[in-house]
Amino acid sequence: MKNSYSRAVKRINSIDTKHYLNISHKRYRDIRSKGEYTADATLIAEYYRRVGVLLQFVNIEGVSILMGMSRLIHKEPFLDYDNLLTICPNLKEINLTIFKVICFNYLEWCCLIDKGNAIAIKYHDIYEPIIKLFERGGGQISIHHHELVGGFGAFPRSISASRGDMKEFDISDNALDLEIKEIEHAEAFLKGYLFDRNVTSNCIRCRTRLLVEENQSIGGTWYNIKCETEKCFDDNFSSYYFE
Ligand SMILES: [Zn+2]
DSSP states (O other), X not given: OTTHHHHHHHHHHTSOGGGXXXXXXXXXXXXXXXXXXXXXXXXXXXXXXXXXHHHHXXXXXXXXXXXXXXXXXXXXXXXXXXXXXXXXXXXXXXXXXXXXXXXXXXXXXXXXXXXXXXXXXXXXXXXXXXXXXXXXXXXXXXXXXXXXXXXXXOEESEEEGGGGGSOOOOOSHHHHHHHHHHHHHHHHHHHHHHHOTTOOOBOTTTOOBEEEEEEEETTEEEEEEEXXXXXXOEEEEEGGGGO
């Protein structure tokens, strides 16, 4: 595992920055689709779960999203944050603080692995979900009050050890792409349904029928699209999406 650090540097410098340019004035839905945000939420949830598992192991109740995991184990930093853009020039164009801080923390974690730290080696892939999120273009994250802000829904800015009790999320490309396809499929069904209420569609995961339920709220009409199979597809769509 001696080369974790150099692999991580290479990985960060290979992130396609086009996802992150000129996004500050854009609305969430203009940056990514609802399906992509759903897959992003899975990656964030899995990152929180892995951090939770480590927190339980080192007996710490919770940490900020900005906290580097290596600092929980090894108090002295290996790298200087001021040098981050020299190490990873690819990050120069990305104007996202959390993104950069997490990349830095990931590099520090890899330094700890390369030093042969047993805990870092045991949890060597703790940063995998969040780096994968950045690689897939979902790194537009900021913090407002106590929450992470993005199109992926609400996550607290502090990660609790209890997250480690959750079941592991499948973050393989196949699983994430299936999540995106399911949303696109439901959106296409809803579009057809709004045009003709007799249109039917089946779940792409289990082939059972999808049901639509309409709900009125102050923000407009919401549609709950649900697979007849319990605990299968179930998501809410706003009519706003189809304007
Ligand atoms: Zn289903």
